Amino acid sequence: MTDLNKLTIADARDALKKGDVNSVELTQACIDAIDASGALNAFVHKTPEIALEQAAAADARGYADAPALNGIPLGIKDLFCTKGVDSQAASGILKGFKPEYESTVTTKLFDNGAVMLGKLNMDEFAMGSSNESSAYGPAVNPWKVDDRNLTPGGSSGGSAAAVAADLCLGATGTDTGGSIRQPAAFTGTVGIKPTYGRCSRWGIIAYASSLDQAGPMTKTVRDSAIMLSAMAGHDMKDSTSADLAVPDFEAALTGDIKGKVIGIPREYRLDGLNEEITKLWDEGAEMLRAAGAEVRDVSLPHSKYALPAYYVIASAEASSNLARYDGVRFGERAPLGAGDGINEMYEKTRAAGFGPETQRRIMVGTYVLSAGFYDAYYNRARKVRTLIKRDFENVFADGVDAILAPATPTPAFGIGEVSDANPVEMYLNDVFTVTLNLAGLPGIAVPTGMSSNGLPLGLQLIGRPWEEADLLNIAHSVEHSAGFVAKPQKWW
Template identity: 60%
Template sequence: MTSSLTELSIAAASEALRARKFSARELTQAHVDAIAALDSQLNAFITQTPELALAGADQADAALSRGDAGKLAGIPLGIKDLFCTTGVRTTAASRILGHFVPPYESTVTANLLRDGAVFLGKTNLDEFAMGSSNESSAFGPVTNPWSPPGKALVPGGSSGGSAAAVSAGLAMGATGTDTGGSIRQPASLCGIAGMKPTYGRCSRYGVVAFASSLDHPGPFGRSVADCATLLGSMAGFDPKDSTSADRAVPDFAAACARGVKGLRIGVPREYRQDGMAQEIDALWEQGLAWLRDAGATVVDVSLPHTKYGLAAYYIVAPAEASSNLARYDGVRFGLRGQTNGDLDDLYELTRAEGFGEEVQRRILIGTYVLSAGYYDAYYTRAQKVRALILRDFTEAFGQVDALLTPTTPNAAFAQGEKVDDPVTMYLNDVFTVPADLAGIPAMSVPAGLDGAGLPLGLQVMGRPFDEETVFAVGAAIEKSAGFTARPRLRAGV
């Protein structure tokens, strides 16, 4: 019974909990046991909270008995360790916040708790969400549960711990953040679904900032419908976030059953990269065929400024990171460097000891492009390119209802393979970055395996605040793909 509980969808588990086929405590205990059995191999969690999880499960059982339970009552989730959680350590996977215990709750996690979700702990990530492989964490790398014997693969980043936990059955769903692809890329590499909603759909309040105009909180699930259910809880207007959108939250889960008949699906010609693996191109063509068979029309479109997306992103994002991370100075909270010198020494030693190499690299880049002599040449120009990228998407969505592309240019790669070449690492985000720059909704759906048996995802992008169409297209792909493969390292095996 225990192993089967970790294989349920959120919808199936919720239905069974309400029918009292098992208790929330039993469901949570199964996931706590799975973490205890597997996480030493995966390192998906930075902080585990089994006692809090079981207490939350008992509260859910009481609410279920009373008949006033929330829509996520008793559902065990992993929380990316970028979301502040009251009384539970929040590190951003950095030494500089290694002992930070927030006295407040992020809005997204507060919404999940309101609806009865159970938190299993805080999941691992690239330090301050800066990375594409989850190798920059101060708490060690996460191992992809799809890794073959004797070879450790990356889960993608930055939300690699969340993706690995959901893929391996350690959590039924998880939160993530997507700044340049940090939900969609690990979702693709771990064979699960991951949704980046429209910028402003989910509040950023209480989420440790990386790049404020690019950070998108969103969900991971083992199915498109699970992501839709989680987003329905996470989303909503928040007056504590000045960028939060004051818009009603639709029934995202219902949208998964809409179908795609009559929809126009765009194929951006610029996403056909030279040297792209043939199996990824073939999967893309298969995805388009599935949508045609389901009643959609496929239309060629152009996003001419896409080729500048990666370069613009790696100016805008480090610039905002440089500004956001200036607050970590050893004075108010977090790590304090030991110095007998002046204030400048305190700043220097604190940041040298507290920030890892990748974070330091991005701070240096960001400070450089914001400096007086280079601001217009780099930062201002990058923002102009960003505006052109958004214009391209706007024009494309005048012709089509959604876009379909690959999620990543490759499957999961070995730990250490790209860590010494930052530019090669950054290229993993080539298909995901434009949607962040434009702030549009996008999700990755598991659609197939490569020749080595590793998962590959397809990316669906939609109009701003039209997550419903994205979910409808994603669900149609999921139905046609029939992706049932599971990783080698998973609960109950």
């Protein structure tokens, strides 16, 4: 077999079981692809020795009764702690940090026989929508339509770029306000954010603890179902982890959605929304109708307040979570002058270690949590969050099974095109995605079309809490109807 790195997880699993290929060959094909992909800057810590050792162990284990991910090479977002391997959340303040422990999600993947190819680029501490805040420099979208380098989205930009460019068969991502779904839409890949609590957060470097959730980024919906089954499950080490059985998500992919009710939120039809996105959204609704679903308009009246509420809550939680990084126990410490004391050490280390976007969010978070502004900003944002959650509950209580919406307001844009001087312009990329995180709901981005200049476009499906199986099946139907098979032309 040739081009082994271009296989899907499902196809690779079947080939391994048939004996057409072994994991060492599959892993080596991915390692070779990674080594030739420097221009994408997707993998920032390569682990070929670990990968080949895990692949050999998978081959020795055999494939007759092996778990679905046995021998499958994956990329791991740099936010996941991996024992003995650099895990620095793309931040200078954690440079050189090698954890003595393994995150629960990566432990589950490795227990299922998965192979780790290395750590993937991302926005610093997962704060960003374009992967430009990374201490490693930006990851680059493998899709190219002119002489510009395009963003793969953020914060899981390295994961999206690696999957789209066939550097790995799948990757882990995290989603705090859209950081799985937006980069998936920008790169023509599939990304699912599960219900908050479905995957353990233990060992994942925290950004905003009430919003963060891990999920898979893959080439197909079936691959996402396979990966999510391995990643999900209760974890005693995470108090927010749900003690619920994990369904066989792949078995749910029947493609039969007759009788399902799909909601179209009228509040998401924003003034000035990209015409191609609007057209794709309408086409997606027609695909669902043709597959036997009922499509109806629904109202989510508090959606317009989601973005400001999200950035208040996320920044407040970031301010609290990132207070621990001080250069004392681990990570990079700034050089000190002769008369510097502990206060100067903290100030210089945090000023040098954190990038501008992370500093901005820490300062905003500290401000909204301060005594004079706590009620005016943070408490008000929490009340808005409750109203947003109630909006979704009312829609689902009215018989709606899933909601169809755009994943992003535009196709992928050029690196450096959105000005640092106006951060709100960048934050608007999350306008369709943050509501799910505030409500704790599952959502999936599926590639469904192309822009007029040849860039992938994705739609988003929003599901009921804990019903990822049903959501994946509806997404599987959309994927089948859309027939999206385009791949970026290799230029890197």
